[in-house]
Amino acid sequence: MKETLATASLSAEAYIILRERILRGELPIGQVVSRRKIAVELGMSMLPVSEALQRLELEGLLESRPRAGTRVKIPTEDEVRGHYVVREALEVQAAKLFAEVASASERAELQKLAARVDALSTKTGKDRFLYLSLHEKLHRRIAEGGHCQPLCDAIEKNQVLASTWLCVPRPKTTDEPPRRHQDLAAILCNESSKTAAEAMRKHVQNALKNTLARLESYFQIRETGKSVFARSVKH
Amino acid sequence: MKETLATASLSAEAYIILRERILRGELPIGQVVSRRKIAVELGMSMLPVSEALQRLELEGLLESRPRAGTRVKIPTEDEVRGHYVVREALEVQAAKLFAEVASASERAELQKLAARVDALSTKTGKDRFLYLSLHEKLHRRIAEGGHCQPLCDAIEKNQVLASTWLCVPRPKTTDEPPRRHQDLAAILCNESSKTAAEAMRKHVQNALKNTLARLESYFQIRETGKSVFARSVKH
DNA sequence: TCAAGCATACTGATATAGCAGATTTTCGGT
DNA sequence: ACCGAAAATCTGCTATATCAGTATGCTTGA
Numbered sequence: 001m002k003e004t005l006a007t008a009s010l011s012a013e014a015y016i017i018l019r020e021r022i023l024r025g026e027l028p029i030g031q032v033v034s035r036r037k038i039a040v041e042l043g044m045s046m047l048p049v050s051e052a053l054q055r056l057e058l059e060g061l062l063e064s065r066p067r068a069g070t071r072v073k074i075p076t077e078d079e080v081r082g083h084y085v086v087r088e089a090l091e092v093q094a095a096k097l098f099a100e101v102a103s104a105s106e107r108a109e110l111q112k113l114a115a116r117v118d119a120l121s122t123k124t125g126k127d128r129f130l131y132l133s134l135h136e137k138l139h140r141r142i143a144e145g146g147h148c149q150p151l152c153d154a155i156e157k158n159q160v161l162a163s164t165w166l167c168v169p170r171p172k173t174t175d176e177p178p179r180r181h182q183d184l185a186a187i188l189c190n191e192s193s194k195t196a197a198e199a200m201r202k203h204v205q206n207a208l209k210n211t212l213a214r215l216e217s218y219f220q221i222r223e224t225g226k227s228v229f230a231r232s233v234k235h
Numbered sequence: 236m237k238e239t240l241a242t243a244s245l246s247a248e249a250y251i252i253l254r255e256r257i258l259r260g261e262l263p264i265g266q267v268v269s270r271r272k273i274a275v276e277l278g279m280s281m282l283p284v285s286e287a288l289q290r291l292e293l294e295g296l297l298e299s300r301p302r303a304g305t306r307v308k309i310p311t312e313d314e315v316r317g318h319y320v321v322r323e324a325l326e327v328q329a330a331k332l333f334a335e336v337a338s339a340s341e342r343a344e345l346q347k348l349a350a351r352v353d354a355l356s357t358k359t360g361k362d363r364f365l366y367l368s369l370h371e372k373l374h375r376r377i378a379e380g381g382h383c384q385p386l387c388d389a390i391e392k393n394q395v396l397a398s399t400w401l402c403v404p405r406p407k408t409t410d411e412p413p414r415r416h417q418d419l420a421a422i423l424c425n426e427s428s429k430t431a432a433e434a435m436r437k438h439v440q441n442a443l444k445n446t447l448a449r450l451e452s453y454f455q456i457r458e459t460g461k462s463v464f465a466r467s468v469k470h
Numbered sequence: 471t472c473a474a475g476c477a478t479a480c481t482g483a484t485a486t487a488g489c490a491g492a493t494t495t496t497c498g499g500t
Numbered sequence: 501a502c503c504g505a506a507a508a509t510c511t512g513c514t515a516t517a518t519c520a521g522t523a524t525g526c527t528t529g530a
Contacts (some may be wrong), residue, residue, distance in 0.1 A: 009513065035482070044517045047282075050482080054286060066243055067445030067482045067521040085328060089386070093324035123283055136244030153325070222441060231480060231523055244483065270512070280485045285512080302512045303490045465495060466510060 001170045007072060014038070018052055022061050022072055023160065024129065025167030029218060032064070032071045060161045069229030075165060076218045077212070083161060084208040088201055091139065091153050095200035097146030099193040105191040113138050114185035118178060124169075132166055138181060142188065162211065171213050178208075197216035246283035249273070250290055257296050257307055259364065262404030264453060265412065266295070267306045267451075267464060295396045299408050304464030310400060312447070312454045314400060318396060319443040325438060327376065330435035332381030334428040341380045342424040348354035348373050353413060367401055377423065397446065405449050415441075 007013040018038070037054060039046045053070055055064045064070035069168045077081075102110075117138050120131040136159060143152040177183070180203070185201040243250040256262045270288060274281045291297045299305035300360055310318075328332070335447070337345075352373050355366040371394060378387040415438070422434040 002433050011513085034480085036480090046482090047514060050400050051286070051289060053482095055289070055293060058290060065522085066481080068523075069481060079385060082383045085332070085381075085383050085386050086325070089328035090321070093320060097320070146320075147315045148320050150314060154321050190356040227483085229523080232525095246483080269510085271510090281487095281512090282484060288509085288512095300492085300514080302510095305491075305512060463492080 009048070009091075010044045011051040012045065014042055014049050014052035016054055017042065019061065019160075022056070023163045023167075023219060025164075027072050029072050029164065029168065030074050032069055032231070035070070059157060061164060064228060069231065072164070074218055075215060077215075080165070080211060080215060081208065083158070084204060084211070085164070087155075087207075088204040089157050090151065090158055091142070091195045091204050092150055092200050094139075094143045094146050094148075094155060095188055095196040096193040097148060097151070098142050099191065099196035101147055102145035102189075106141070110138070110141050110145065111182070111185045111189060113141060115183045121140050121176065121178070121180070128208060132163065135181075136163065138185075145188075164216055165211050167212050168218070170210075171216070217219040244283065246280045246286040249277055249279065249284050249287035252277065253287055253291060254395075255298070257291070258402075259396045260399075262307050262446060264307050264403065265309050265339070267304055268358070296399060299412065300464060304366065307399070307462060310448075310450060311441060315450060316391045316443065319446070320392070321437040322390075322393050322397070322442075325386065325393055326377070326439050327435050329378045329381050329386055329390060330431045331378050331428040332383060332386070332421055332429035333423050334426065336382055337380035337424075341376070342384065344422045345373070345376050345380065345425060346417070348376060349416040352416045356411065356413070356415070365400065370416075372397065373420075381421075387412055399445055401451055403453070404444075404447050406451070427468060 007016065010211045018027075018033075019046065033053070035046050035049050039049045041050065051062070053062060057064055057070070061073060062070055063073040063196060098106075098110075113134065117134050120127060120134060123131055139155065140152070146152075162184065184199055184203050188196045191199075242251065253268075254264075262268065263346075268288070270281050274284045277284065288297060288299070292299055292305070296308060297305055298308040333341075348369065352366065353371050355362060356449060358366055365402050374390065374394060375387070378390045381387075419434055419438050423431045426434075
């Protein structure tokens with residue numbers, strides 16, 4: 001294991017590493033994680049790992065039961081729907097601000113970024129992570145264009161949760177408009193804040209449908225397995 | 236110290252106690268807190284206290300520097316403004332949902348609550364905490380009327396941060412319309428979701444002005460004292 | 471064959487001890 | 501009196517060990 005990641009504290013290091021694993025799907029939804037195993041793997045005590053896991057749990061990426069176990073959170077349909085209600089509120093606010101105060105260079109970069117995202121939107125497999133990463137960057141740039149740090153932070157946290165869900169493959173790819181993000185970017189850059197808000201609202205509501213389709217198979221898991229935090233390997 | 240507070244874990248207990256103290260203003264803005272002192276006071280090890288403090292820091296109620304100290308967060312003007320941008324996004328979303336889906340009993344309770352809040356709005360001193368508590372409840376009820384748990388959670392977290400700021404006394408009470416909350420509640424209960432959204436937007440923007448006036452004296456603190464985490468008592 | 475009970479191995483939670491860095495205080499020199 | 505360096509004290513951070521609750525599997529009895 002590489003020791004090259006230098007951070008202020010061990011718990012911060014563990015946090016970054018584990019978060020990355022979850023977001024990249026290396027730890028899939030429902031995967032059980034053990035504090036001790038991760039501690040020996042990262043070459044540190046259980047304590048920094050515990051702090052990192054607690055933080056990830058507070059952010060909604062993990063769930064745990066006292067003295068039973070910790071696993072990558074399995075979302076409920078209501079949670080996903082609710083998550084996108086919050087997301088809509090935040091992203092619409094960001095879109096309005098962007099349309100009002102973003103600089104010319106920020107607008108130019110957004111449109112270029114949108115073109116790249118649309119170009120990658122149909123890719124699957126390895127290129128999908130590139131797409132997800134760029135898509136995330138697109139929304140971050142919109143938030144940054146509003147020049148409001150707390151809003152950026154709120155959107156970032158919100159987005160991270162959804163990233164977990166987008167790693168699961170989609171059952172059947174419904175055909176989407178090939179210029180979704182370019183159209184959105186163009187409106188944010190050239191139209192009024194009111195128009196921008198409505199465009200973003202529709203964009204988010206569309207994303208909700210997409211995500212629901214992706215997670216369909218996970219929504220019943222909670223019922224079937226009464227053994228919630230299985231320690232033995234399921235196969 | 237009372238041991239009557241029964242919770243799942245010690246760290247949860249410490250979290251609840253400390254959060255309450257901060258929210259009630261017993262730990263004023265800028266107050267330095269020591270893990271060890273709190274640990275002995277609460278009769279537990281430093282570890283649960285550390286976890287509680289870490290959580291409170293992630294929620295924005297505390298701030299710390301590694302190996303230097305932890306204190307109740309001193310807000311920046313930009314942070315306050317940004318906070319209310321987020322708050323506006325969330326509360327407006329909640330207002331729209333409330334106007335659309337709240338039940339008749341929820342609407343009735345909201346209007347009654349609003350009347351009580353307005354009646355207490357001019358009180359100071361001890362009654363102020365009652366007002367703050369009811370005001371918080373009012374906004375929570377609005378969020379609950381939308382029947383969307385994640386949105387409720389987001390608003391709750393957002394509101395908690397602002398509670399810290401509202402504990403500080405206001406320099407000079409500018410006269411406010413005496414029926415602010417009753418008018419807002421009436422609109423949420425009887426008008427369209429669009430009208431409700433706009434009413435809430437104005438309500439939040441007004442709250443921002445109020446808060447900025449309250450915190451004016453804190454905004455320069457960061458510059459003056461270079462010794463940020465003073466351990467000796469300042470007087 | 472199956473179900474209940476019990477032992478074992480795991481989980482997270484907590485206490486204690488000691489470390490490293492930051493702050494404060496003390497003390498010596500000018 | 502003033503200033504700077506060293507010592508003392510405080511801070512948060514981490515490792516180790518132990519405790520208590522949970523899941524699992526094996527044993528035992530019907």
